[in-house]
Amino acid sequence: MRTISFAKAINEALHQIIATDKQAFLIGQGITSPWYVGTTTVGLIGRFGPKRVIDTPTSENCITGVALGAALAGMHPIICFPRMDFMYLAMDQLANHMANWCYMFGGQLNVPMVVWAIINRGGEQAAQHSQALQAVFSHIPGVKVVMPSTPYDAKGLLIASVQDGNPVVYIDDRWLYEKEGHVPEEHYSVPIGKGVVRREGKDITVVATSYLVHEALKAADNLSNVGIDVEIVDLLSVKPLDEKLLFKSVEKTNRLVVVDGGWIHFGLAAEIAARVSETCLFKLLKAPVMRVALPNAPAPASSALEKVYYPNAGSIVSAVKKSLEKRN
Amino acid sequence: MNKKEQKPLSLDLPRELLRKMYTTMVTIRIFEERVASLIAPKKEITTPCHLYIGQESVATGVCMALKKEDYVYSTHRSHGHYIAKGGDLKRLMAELYCKKTGCSRGKGGSMHIAAPEIGLPGSSAIVGGTIPISVGTALAFSIQSRDNVSVAFFGDGAAHEGVFYESLNFASLKKLPVVFVCENNLYCTHLPITSCLADPEIYKKAQIFHMPGVRIDGNDVVKVYKTTRKAVEDARRGKGPTLIECLTYRWLGHVGPSDDLDKGLRSKEELDCWVKKCPIRRMKKTLLKHGIITENEIDKIETKIRAEVEEAVAFARSSPYPDESDLLYGIFS
Ligand SMILES: Cc1ncc(C[n+]2csc(CCOP(=O)(O)OP(=O)(O)O)c2C)c(N)n1
Ligand SMILES: [Mg+2]
Numbered sequence: 001m002r003t004i005s006f007a008k009a010i011n012e013a014l015h016q017i018i019a020t021d022k023q024a025f026l027i028g029q030g031i032t033s034p035w036y037v038g039t040t041t042v043g044l045i046g047r048f049g050p051k052r053v054i055d056t057p058t059s060e061n062c063i064t065g066v067a068l069g070a071a072l073a074g075m076h077p078i079i080c081f082p083r084m085d086f087m088y089l090a091m092d093q094l095a096n097h098m099a100n101w102c103y104m105f106g107g108q109l110n111v112p113m114v115v116w117a118i119i120n121r122g123g124e125q126a127a128q129h130s131q132a133l134q135a136v137f138s139h140i141p142g143v144k145v146v147m148p149s150t151p152y153d154a155k156g157l158l159i160a161s162v163q164d165g166n167p168v169v170y171i172d173d174r175w176l177y178e179k180e181g182h183v184p185e186e187h188y189s190v191p192i193g194k195g196v197v198r199r200e201g202k203d204i205t206v207v208a209t210s211y212l213v214h215e216a217l218k219a220a221d222n223l224s225n226v227g228i229d230v231e232i233v234d235l236l237s238v239k240p241l242d243e244k245l246l247f248k249s250v251e252k253t254n255r256l257v258v259v260d261g262g263w264i265h266f267g268l269a270a271e272i273a274a275r276v277s278e279t280c281l282f283k284l285l286k287a288p289v290m291r292v293a294l295p296n297a298p299a300p301a302s303s304a305l306e307k308v309y310y311p312n313a314g315s316i317v318s319a320v321k322k323s324l325e326k327r328n
Numbered sequence: 329m330n331k332k333e334q335k336p337l338s339l340d341l342p343r344e345l346l347r348k349m350y351t352t353m354v355t356i357r358i359f360e361e362r363v364a365s366l367i368a369p370k371k372e373i374t375t376p377c378h379l380y381i382g383q384e385s386v387a388t389g390v391c392m393a394l395k396k397e398d399y400v401y402s403t404h405r406s407h408g409h410y411i412a413k414g415g416d417l418k419r420l421m422a423e424l425y426c427k428k429t430g431c432s433r434g435k436g437g438s439m440h441i442a443a444p445e446i447g448l449p450g451s452s453a454i455v456g457g458t459i460p461i462s463v464g465t466a467l468a469f470s471i472q473s474r475d476n477v478s479v480a481f482f483g484d485g486a487a488h489e490g491v492f493y494e495s496l497n498f499a500s501l502k503k504l505p506v507v508f509v510c511e512n513n514l515y516c517t518h519l520p521i522t523s524c525l526a527d528p529e530i531y532k533k534a535q536i537f538h539m540p541g542v543r544i545d546g547n548d549v550v551k552v553y554k555t556t557r558k559a560v561e562d563a564r565r566g567k568g569p570t571l572i573e574c575l576t577y578r579w580l581g582h583v584g585p586s587d588d589l590d591k592g593l594r595s596k597e598e599l600d601c602w603v604k605k606c607p608i609r610r611m612k613k614t615l616l617k618h619g620i621i622t623e624n625e626i627d628k629i630e631t632k633i634r635a636e637v638e639e640a641v642a643f644a645r646s647s648p649y650p651d652e653s654d655l656l657y658g659i660f661s
Contacts, residue, residue: 033518034591057488057524058455058516089454089489124375124426126437128453297656301375301437302426304649 002185007177009151010040013158014078016187018048021076024162027054027067028080028116036082037118038177060086064093064115068101071113076162078114084171085131087117098167099142114161119173119210119261121299122306130299134209134260135267137169138239144168145238146192149213151181153236156190164192171238173261175211195242197249201231204255204320207246207272209235212259212292212311219316230320238268243275250276254286257319259311264293287326290319338550343620349392349549350615351629353384353608356408358633359417362641363407363424364585372645373424375437380408382579385607386511387412389552390479390572393560394447399465400479401458402451404439405511405578409451409481415443421640427647434650435658455516456482456489459508463499466506466569477505477563485516487530493537496571500539505563507556508571511546513578518593531573539569546574547607577602 004012017024030036032045032055045053056063060081067077081087087094094115101111117137121130138145144166148154154172161168198213199220208216213234220230233249235242250256256276258269269291276282276289292311300309339346360381366373380387383405391400391412402409410420415431423430424438431441439453449465452458462480469476486492487510499506510530514521521528534541540562544551552574559570579599581588589596615621 030517034593036517055519055523058485059488059490061490086454124437126375126435126440126453128439128457129376295655297659298435300435300650300655301423301432301440302434302650303374304426305434305652305655308652308655 001182003180004151004183005177006151006154006172006179006181007038007040009155009181009183010158010172011042012183013155014041014044015047017078017159017162018044018052020187021162023074024076024078025052025054025070026078026080027056027063028082029056029058029060029063030082031055031080037080038174060089061093064090065097067113068093068098068111071111072101072109076112076114078116078162080116080118082118083120083129084117084133085128087115087133094137095140099140102166103142110165111167112162112165113167114158115167115169117169117171119171122175122310124301124303124306125299126301127298132173132261132294134171134238135262135271138268138271142167144192144240145171146236147171147209147238148236149176149210149234151179151183153190155183156188157192157236159187160189160192163189168192171210173211179214190236193237193240193242195233195235195237195245197231197245198234199230199232201229201253203229203253204257204323205231205233205249205253206257206259206316206320207233207235208259209238209268210261212261215311215313216259216316218313219320222313222317223320228320228324241272241275246272246275247279247281250281251284254284255323256285257290257292257316257323259316260291260293261311262293263296264291265296267293269293287323290323292316292319339614339618339620341550341553345392346615346620349388349553350608350611350621351633352388352392352412353549353611354630355417355633355636356380356384356387356411357608358630359411359637360407362637364580366641367585375424375426376583377407377424377438378405378583379578379580379585380405382602382606383511383513383546383576384408385549385552385611386509386546386574386576387481389549390481390507390509390556392553393556394477394479396447398477398479398560399447399449399462400481401462401465402441402448402481403455403458403483404451404453405483406439406441406451410441410443410448413443413448414446415441415448417636417640418643419443421644422647425644425647426649427644428650428654429643429647433654433658456486456491458482459486459495460491463495463504463506466499466504467502469505470502475564477507477560479507479509481509481511483516484510484512484514484521484525484530486510487533488516488524493533496533496537496539496569499569500537503566503568505566506569507559507563508569509556510571510573511576512573513576515578515582515594517582518591520594531571534571539571541571541573543573543575546576547605547610549607549611577605579603
């Protein structure tokens with residue numbers, strides 16, 4: 001079994017996508033830079049040239065519209081945002097245009113476009129260079145949102161996003177880029193809308209995405225030492241959400257902790273909690289649903305505050321313990 | 329262009345002002361060099377710093393033409409603007425250490441510094457982000473009939489953003505007291521300007537919006553000062569905005585203390601050529617030649633600044649980090 005890094009898995013996916021799909025191209029600010037997007041775009045410009053790998057001016061709204069227009073002409077653009085924070089500058093094209101285009105015209109026109117959104121935070125970068133906006137984009141109808149957590153899914157979901165034929169926001173986290181894992185060499189896809197159980201357990205369900213899946217796994221190891229058996233559901237797709245998998249797990253454990261790297265209020269964790277409460281599952285819950293996510297504050301610069309700002313295995317352990325103390 | 333740049337600085341300005349310009353530029357240089365050494369090899373400063381070395385004449389020339397009550401808005405490359413506007417070195421250094429005593433109380437880091445007491449309401453790390461905000465401040469000044477101007481500092485990269493053009497239009501339409509200062513250092517992160525702008529002459533965009541636009545040698549501090557002074561006078565007299573494009577160069581890489589030459593993004597010859605055009609050395613030569621300053625005084629100035637910068641480092645080092653309880657403090661007023 002071949003093992004490569006998360007960043008390399010993205011790189012390999014991009015190479016294979018552009019090589020096999022004549023309509024695919026990569027566009028975005030920084031994709032030919034030696035540092036901007038880590039090593040994810042290494043070798044692309046040399047191999048495919050500036051017509052298929054287009055580094056751009058700092059013109060986010062324009063370039064997003066440009067990608068949309070290319071998609072409407074039958075191409076499969078992947079637009080890269082080296083930081084999700086900069087997507088706010090493109091909100092008009094993303095939300096008013098890209099997301100609505102299909103529906104506004106009665107479903108006649110599809111928008112086969114991937115928005116590759118990188119979360120890049122920590123390191124005292126502060127409020128404008130740290131944001132994880134999965135909830136913002138998931139809120140918008142007409143957009144799918146995926147968040148891979150392993151190199152295998154990083155590659156498979158990127159390929160699936162391009163093949164999907166609809167606007168997909170593909171969110172990865174730079175904190176995952178060094179993670180190693182098994183990745184097949186061939187071109188393959190991972191289905192959008194399907195999660196996986198990363199660890200089976202009977203006492204409590206922890207739902208997580210992206211880098212927090214790894215924190216949840218650490219937490220589970222830690223908790224197993226004190227006899228708590230945690231089941232971890234990795235959503236992989238935030239939208240559509242794999243309700244079936246989620247419900248099945250909660251039905252089994254009757255307890256739920258939802259972990260998200262975005263802000264706690266009005267976010268992904270709230271949505272998942274609501275989905276469970278809306279169904280008759282809520283009667284099975286032995287404790288209130290707990291959320292582990294970012295506090296309700298912009299990202300602070302100081303590392304002293306970053307330490308308490310970002311959720312980690314420790315915060316998951318505490319939430320699980322609290323949930324197990326509580327009874328409905 | 330080259331010839332023009334080597335032109336001696338014209339000196340029909342008060343001696344004290346010329347000396348202050350020199351001192352300010354040297355302060356920025358020494359401060360930034362010290363910051364560079366604290367990032368690597370020291371690793372004491374870890375917030376990403378976009379250093380201003382090579383561009384000192386722009387912030388200095390512009391800010392010397394302003395009053396304390398005039399506002400300036402800054403960018404990710406913020407330290408020079410803060411120092412030139414008269415910000416306290418200790419609080420800046422403390423912010424780079426992300427300490428509680430920093431000018432943004434450790435919440436902002438290098439890219440987000442503010443010093444409202446000296447007319448710096450903030451700096452944004454979003455390219456072009458502060459351009460419309462400075463226009464808004466100018467709008468307020470005009471509604472309030474205040475005799476102040478607002479200055480937007482931004483890089484050539486901001487001229488890629490639509491909001492730059494919208495801001496020029498609105499400011500010109502409403503004849504607002506704002507000065508747009510574009511620091512064209514020929515690069516936007518890894519890309520040279522010719523890979524980004526169909527027409528790299530940014531000052532020309534002013535014409536489209538019926539406002540004055542000039543391109544000047546940004547490494548000539550006196551020229552920057554005089555051009556800004558004229559723009560500021562016009563703004564105060566209700567004649568509306570000016571766009572000043574200052575040609576300059578950052579000696580270091582986009583971010584951090586290395587010159588980035590190993591990355592192959594620019595040539596050593598190009599860098600050397602700009603180092604030869606060092607705005608500080610040039611000013612120094614002229615001041616010496618005209619007897620406005622002596623070698624001895626220069627040494628004294630440098631020694632004094634070095635001591636101040638060391639004091640700032642000591643202050644930053646000994647300051648406390650923000651407390652955990654500060655995390656949720658300051659989201660609202
Ligand atoms: C909206 C937005 N897009 C992209 C970036 C990433 N970025 C940070 S600095 C920078 C370069 C800006 O270049 P310029 O305006 O010329 O300023 P310089 O760094 O040369 O001083 C870019 C693109 C950003 N901060 N904001
Ligand atoms: Mg620049």
